[in-house]
Amino acid sequence: MHLLSRPKLFAVAALLSLPLAVLATASQHLDSAKANEASTPTQPEDMEQFLTAVTRDVDSYWTGVFKDSGLPEPRVSYEWIPAGQTAASACGDENGAMGDDAAAYCPGEDTLYISQKFATDIYNGTLDRALPGSSQGYGKTIGDFSVAYIVAHEYAHQVQDELGLLQGGQRPATVNIELQADCYAGTWAKSAYQENRLEEGDVQEALDAALAVGDFDAANPSHHGTPEQRKDAWSTGFQVGDPSSCSQYVAS
Numbered sequence: 065m066h067l068l069s070r071p072k073l074f075a076v077a078a079l080l081s082l083p084l085a086v087l088a089t090a091s092q093h094l095d096s097a098k099a100n101e102a103s104t105p106t107q108p109e110d111m112e113q114f115l116t117a118v119t120r121d122v123d124s125y126w127t128g129v130f131k132d133s134g135l136p137e138p139r140v141s142y143e144w145i146p147a148g149q150t151a152a153s154a155c156g157d158e159n160g161a162m163g164d165d166a167a168a169y170c171p172g173e174d175t176l177y178i179s180q181k182f183a184t185d186i187y188n189g190t191l192d193r194a195l196p197g198s199s200q201g202y203g204k205t206i207g208d209f210s211v212a213y214i215v216a217h218e219y220a221h222q223v224q225d226e227l228g229l230l231q232g233g234q235r236p237a238t239v240n241i242e243l244q245a246d247c248y249a250g251t252w253a254k255s256a257y258q259e260n261r262l263e264e265g266d267v268q269e270a271l272d273a274a275l276a277v278g279d280f281d282a283a284n285p286s287h288h289g290t291p292e293q294r295k296d297a298w299s300t301g302f303q304v305g306d307p308s309s310c311s312q313y314v315a316s
């Protein structure tokens with residue numbers, strides 16, 4: 065488990081441009097075999113480091129947004145579950161475990177849990193036949209920004225938690241919470257775009273991933289939004305770039 069900690073004043077630097085080796089020094093459980101693996105130039109050298117780099121970037125963005133609103137900065141921990149292992153979590157399965165399919169934010173623990181295998185499968189498109197949208201021909205998951213979309217979406221749940229949206233009797237329906245999180249993921253991406261930090265194809269990777277994870281089970285209380293709804297929510301955030309534009313998804 066890692067707690068994000070930052071100097072009080074930090075340059076609004078392009079955190080993703082930090083060499084991965086620098087970030088690796090902060091890692092507590094480096095998988096050395098994996099870290100030494102040769103990789104293609106466009107592939108993150110190590111999924112654990114990539115997840116951390118994206119999380120730091122998203123965290124930096126939301127810290128700025130909260131600061132501008134006079135709010136204390138969001139505090140979040142993260143755990144990138146190694147393949148084949150589980151993490152104990154109050155939000156886990158019946159055994160209290162998060163495993164290879166984990167991509168979640170646990171409000172009670174203020175912690176992001178993402179399985180490294182899940183993230184790698186998203187990166188490679190291996191999960192496309194299992195995801196509700198892509199298995200029906202909607203979108204696909206491929207590339208680093210499809211993973212970044214997932215990270216930014218999960219971090220957005222932390223933002224919602226900080227804003228008090230996840231507790232109490234006034235909690236919006238799950239689909240509304242999820243679409244707002246997609247919209248928030250889009251506003252972060254817009255900030256990276258405006259800082260010239262996106263690569264060719266990144267926006268399409270996020271749009272395709274949002275389509276891929278959409279589902280059609282609107283009668284299910286855990287419905288997260290249809291592929292088109294999820295893509296549209298991310299697009300709204302990306303086009304407007306202002307988190308307040310995402311309030312529409314939870315307005316009663």
Ligand SMILES: [Zn+2]
Binds near residue numbers: 217242245
């Ligand atoms: Zn979600």
